[in-house]
Amino acid sequence: MGRPPCCNESGVKKGPWTPEEDEKLMDYISKHGRGTWRTLPKHAGLNRCGKSCRLRWENYLRPDIKRGKFTEEEEQLIINLHSVIGNKWAKIATHLPGRTDNEIKNYWNTNLRKKLLQMGIDPETHKPRTDFNHLLNLSQLLGLSNLGTSTSPWTNPLGLQADVTQIAKLQLLQNMLQLFNGTSLVNIGNNSGLFLSQTYSDSSVFKSRTEKENETNQEFLGYNQSISTFPENQAENLLPALVASGPRSSTFNQMDFNYNAARMSTQSPSTTFEAWEKFLIDDDESSGSYWKEILDLTYPLSW
DNA sequence: AAGTAGGTCAACCGCACTTCA
DNA sequence: ATGAAGTGCGGTTGACCTACT
Numbered sequence: 530m531g532r533p534p535c536c537n538e539s540g541v542k543k544g545p546w547t548p549e550e551d552e553k554l555m556d557y558i559s560k561h562g563r564g565t566w567r568t569l570p571k572h573a574g575l576n577r578c579g580k581s582c583r584l585r586w587e588n589y590l591r592p593d594i595k596r597g598k599f600t601e602e603e604e605q606l607i608i609n610l611h612s613v614i615g616n617k618w619a620k621i622a623t624h625l626p627g628r629t630d631n632e633i634k635n636y637w638n639t640n641l642r643k644k645l646l647q648m649g650i651d652p653e654t655h656k657p658r659t660d661f662n663h664l665l666n667l668s669q670l671l672g673l674s675n676l677g678t679s680t681s682p683w684t685n686p687l688g689l690q691a692d693v694t695q696i697a698k699l700q701l702l703q704n705m706l707q708l709f710n711g712t713s714l715v716n717i718g719n720n721s722g723l724f725l726s727q728t729y730s731d732s733s734v735f736k737s738r739t740e741k742e743n744e745t746n747q748e749f750l751g752y753n754q755s756i757s758t759f760p761e762n763q764a765e766n767l768l769p770a771l772v773a774s775g776p777r778s779s780t781f782n783q784m785d786f787n788y789n790a791a792r793m794s795t796q797s798p799s800t801t802f803e804a805w806e807k808f809l810i811d812d813d814e815s816s817g818s819y820w821k822e823i824l825d826l827t828y829p830l831s832w
Numbered sequence: 833a834a835g836t837a838g839g840t841c842a843a844c845c846g847c848a849c850t851t852c853a
Numbered sequence: 854a855t856g857a858a859g860t861g862c863g864g865t866t867g868a869c870c871t872a873c874t
Contacts (some may be wrong), residue, residue, distance in 0.1 A: 543844070545868085567859065583860080584843065619862060634863075635841055 540574045546585050555590050567616060588631045593786060595627025599636055607633060612655035637751055 536712065546554075557573035563586075564572070566579030574581065588594075599607075603625055610621045618630035618637075645652040 545842075565859070579859085580861095581843075581844090587861095588842070616863065629861075631842075639840060 540576070541578050541581075542582070546589075550577065551590060554585060558586065558590075584631075588629045594625055594629065599628075603628070606639065607637065608645070608655075611637065611641075611652075669812070694807075753756075 538658075553573050553575055557569065563569065566583045568578055568584050570577045571577075573582075577585075606624060607621060610624060618634040622628055622630040622633050641650045645655075646658070649658050650656070651658045723804070762819055
């Protein structure tokens with residue numbers, strides 16, 4: 530038993546707003562304030578429904594609207610807030626002054642969603658994806674980088690080939706650790722070097738949505754404060770951060786590992802584990818033992 | 833140059849929630 | 854307590870733009 534739509538009056542204009550209509554709406558609101566949206570169009574001399582006026586005002590005409598590209602900080606904030614409260618665009622918008630819920634929603638759907646998918650993160654749950662498609666791409670990248678002969682296009686005097694290899698390996702390692710452990714997420718993505726662009730407060734990321742919803746707004750402040758961009762020269766510190774960020778990873782849960790490993794064994798493992806094996810075995814001796822050492826330290830019971 | 837595909841974003845629709853008589 | 858009216862929100866659509874073939 531739904532309400533009848535507010536815009537069922539015949540003859541009410543729909544579609545894009547003209548500059549004249551915009552002017553009428555702005556003029557009216559600046560003189561009289563909003564009042565009730567239902568009656569506003571009549572008083573303002575607009576052949577529109579109140580809802581349409583409200584939308585036009587809120588998403589476009591409001592004077593405090595910020596236009597232009599989203600900044601890195603805004604992106605991080607959206608992702609972090611989304612991981613806590615989900616598709617509550619209006620709530621998210623309250624933390625980004627000048628941005629509208631519609632704008633944020635559009636930006637999420639057209640940009641951020643894809644970014645997370647490319648990073649191997651499920652944009653709905655903000656957990657590592659377990660379908661392995663992203664790892665498949667990664668193993669292709671590894672394959673390319675392993676072509677490292679002097680004739681390879683990846684090889685150049687600036688060491689690009691080495692960078693690509695390192696990035697691919699780090700990303701693969703990270704994905705594996707995430708699958709086993711559900712630990713913090715670190716993006717590796719700038720081909721001019723390594724940089725960390727995303728930190729999740731892991732204890733919150735892995736809470737259930739209901740649990741998250743019950744938490745107070747103070748948590749948002751915590752998220753805002755936790756956002757940071759690491760300088761490129763911290764790349765060397767990447768691995769320790771990957772395996773030891775937050776209380777959950779430092780007290781590695783064997784049951785979680787068993788569960789995830791069991792789940793993984795039910796899925797097609799070939800590509801991922803072949804890449805993983807190649808990663809460990811085909812590597813040069815020194816770095817190969819380095820990786821094994823890391824894994825030994827991280828999962829002493831399982832490796 | 834023309835056609836096509838994919839991306840972006842303003843606007844609409846329908847539902848749920850809140851307010852008020 | 855109840856139902857109508859008003860408002861807000863999230864999902865979806867479609868027009869427009871750009872890149873690619």
